[in-house]
Amino acid sequence: MVKRFLALLLLAGLGGIFASLLAGYIPDAELNLTARYYADHAAGDLGAANIVTAIIVTYRGLDTLGEVTVLFLAASIVGLVLTHRQKHDPRPGQPARTRAPVGELLTTGTRFLVPLILLLGVYVFMNGHLTPGGGFQGGAIIASGILLLLLADPLKHFSHGLISAVESLAGLFYILLGLVGLVLAGGFLDNRILPAGELGALISAGAIPLIYSLIGLKVGAEFSSMLASLSETEEL
């Protein structure tokens, strides 16, 4: 009873705080100082048509590195916990659990859709500097393609060596590109190590397409490794 009362009290307090925030909310008539700077300078300085990408990859590149690191940690911990479990919980002598067949629709649909999904993912991270989307979105789309493969054939084994090779190489080159920016351009993860090119062209915006493709591969590999380890432990 007391617990319930305290929870309700907490909820009411939070509601009060948020209500007062909402009551005092006035939409900005114009962009604030930082946003104005980004909106004015992103296209001219960095050559990126998509301002959001310019901010994520270059102006706030260090934050993105942090996010990718957090995701990497999460993927490693999932891998660690699940392989640990695999070692401690073996059931020798038992036949592999048989599964109900997944159905013709899913199998055929997967064969048709997976190449398209992978293509869409690559498109999204290659065009991150031009259209909405980028490395994280593209990586998640690629992982959903892998997920479809796993759903169609739950006993499928993905090469963990390949996934971790893609993941580590992409991360390594990401950091190296950042360090090259330190030497050749204005600072860590500066995209102006390559010519900015024409605004709106596919090969433009300096190193942004390269960096975002690496992030896309890394994120896709991380999500895929999580999905693959989850699916493999289910067979215990």
Add this chain to the structure above:
Amino acid sequence: MNILMTAMTGLLCLAMLGSAWVAVTGKGSGQRVSIAILASGLVSLFASVLFLILAAPDVAMTEAAIGSGLTTFLFFFVLSRVRAGRQDGS
């Protein structure tokens, strides 16, 4: 156009609140966990449409792919593992 947009936004907010209610309380789903998981995925889907209306397509894509796609799958995966564990244990 503007009135239609506002009405749709309000409707989406209501739908989000409704699916969140189903996801949290399990009412209207007959207390089935799978319905609650689907409802929580639906919250993300409505949220991503709202992000699109609020002119944030980048965030909308992330929300749709991760919030309503991968997270829903993850919940179902864990649910199936929990059920398998229960069958083995009893």
